[in-house]
Amino acid sequence: MFDAQAWYLRDVILGSKKLPSRDEMAEHSQQTDYSLLPEMIEEQEQQFRDWDHHKNREIMAYRDHGEAVPDILAPGF
Numbered sequence: 001m002f003d004a005q006a007w008y009l010r011d012v013i014l015g016s017k018k019l020p021s022r023d024e025m026a027e028h029s030q031q032t033d034y035s036l037l038p039e040m041i042e043e044q045e046q047q048f049r050d051w052d053h054h055k056n057r058e059i060m061a062y063r064d065h066g067e068a069v070p071d072i073l074a075p076g077f
Helices: 002-014 022-032 037-057
Strands: none
Touching: none
16 A cells, blocks of 8 residues: 555656645545544454454464454464
8 A cells, every 4th residue: 555655656746647636635535534433443442352362362263263344254374
């Protein structure tokens, strides 16, 4: 992700790309307004506590538990 951002910034500096207007940027910033964030914080804290507990209980199998989003198991090695 960072390398793509760096390439975009390089192109803006070199003049091959043009930044959008402030109004266009404001329109797109609405897309990242996460209204569910306060509710998600408690779930993330609980997920971290569960992960830490699983890691302390069995270091080689702590990744064998499902994720909150999406509810899938980590890939095996």
